[in-house]
Amino acid sequence: MHSPELLKGTLQTIVLKVLKDRGRMYGYEITNCVRELSDSRLQLTEGALYPTLHKLEAEGFLKTETVMIGKRVRKYYSLTAEGRASTRERVSEFVDFIRTMSNVLQVELG
Amino acid sequence: MHSPELLKGTLQTIVLKVLKDRGRMYGYEITNCVRELSDSRLQLTEGALYPTLHKLEAEGFLKTETVMIGKRVRKYYSLTAEGRASTRERVSEFVDFIRTMSNVLQVELG
DNA sequence: GTCTTATGCATAATTCACTTAGGTATAAGC
DNA sequence: GCTTATACCTAAGTGAATTATGCATAAGAC
Numbered sequence: 001m002h003s004p005e006l007l008k009g010t011l012q013t014i015v016l017k018v019l020k021d022r023g024r025m026y027g028y029e030i031t032n033c034v035r036e037l038s039d040s041r042l043q044l045t046e047g048a049l050y051p052t053l054h055k056l057e058a059e060g061f062l063k064t065e066t067v068m069i070g071k072r073v074r075k076y077y078s079l080t081a082e083g084r085a086s087t088r089e090r091v092s093e094f095v096d097f098i099r100t101m102s103n104v105l106q107v108e109l110g
Numbered sequence: 111m112h113s114p115e116l117l118k119g120t121l122q123t124i125v126l127k128v129l130k131d132r133g134r135m136y137g138y139e140i141t142n143c144v145r146e147l148s149d150s151r152l153q154l155t156e157g158a159l160y161p162t163l164h165k166l167e168a169e170g171f172l173k174t175e176t177v178m179i180g181k182r183v184r185k186y187y188s189l190t191a192e193g194r195a196s197t198r199e200r201v202s203e204f205v206d207f208i209r210t211m212s213n214v215l216q217v218e219l220g
Numbered sequence: 221g222t223c224t225t226a227t228g229c230a231t232a233a234t235t236c237a238c239t240t241a242g243g244t245a246t247a248a249g250c
Numbered sequence: 251g252c253t254t255a256t257a258c259c260t261a262a263g264t265g266a267a268t269t270a271t272g273c274a275t276a277a278g279a280c
Binding site: 008009013018091094096098106 | 117119121123124127128131144147148149151152193201204205206208209211212213214215216217219220
């Protein structure tokens with residue numbers, strides 16, 4: 001696991017990007033997806049994930065669709081057009097930030 | 111300027127690393143140094159910098175030396191042995207975090 | 221010669237994303 | 251039946267930042 005401090009400010013970007021790459025997903029699925037993509041280095045907590053999803057929805061970046069699986073509720077999230085635009089922005093902003101940081105810290109990436 | 115959210119959790123690492131690279135520095139100098147290294151993309155605020163320096167000193171990572179320049183006080187900071195070890199750790203942790211993130215976000219760096 | 225900018229330190233109140241800690245409920249494995 | 255996995259949610263607390271101050275000396279513009 002990484003120092004969780006570093007994750008701050010990147011959670012929204014992560015959520016938006018995996019939704020962009022995979023299309024429709026539900027919360028629990030996003031958690032597992034990120035854990036796999038990160039080789040268990042990133043473990044999204046529910047207390048962080050669900051409020052983030054609700055916020056992104058309230059801001060118009062995500063839309064939802066609720067499905068019943070037997071008697072259990074499952075809430076699928078997907079990007080709106082605005083969400084796709086925002087994802088592009090945030091990812092490129094993140095890449096730019098990394099370039100800047102690697103300059104300040106004098107480290108090589110790639 | 112970058113979205114300031116991304117900076118969270120990286121300030122200590124930045125301070126430690128520039129001190130490692132440049133040796134003795136004072137607060138105001140660190141601010142300017144980081145601004146130059148980042149092409150004005152990172153602007154450390156005093157309200158964040160000074161408390162951070164004090165904290166790192168209290169934790170034994172930095173030591174200080176106060177010098178009078180005319181009638182003005184200047185407080186130089188430099189790394190302790192522990193500070194150097196911690197810097198190595200944090201920088202490599204940051205690089206590792208970036209690798210993980212580039213995997214999750216499916217972006218190419220370098 | 222005074223007015224603005226640069227130098228240089230510092231702290232206090234507030235914000236906000238996250239952690240921690242709880243709560244509810246169904247389904248599957250053993 | 252008991253534990254684990256699935257699946258949603260919220261509330262209190264933390265802590266690193268922002269924002270807003272405050273103080274003081276030195277330099278440059280004009």
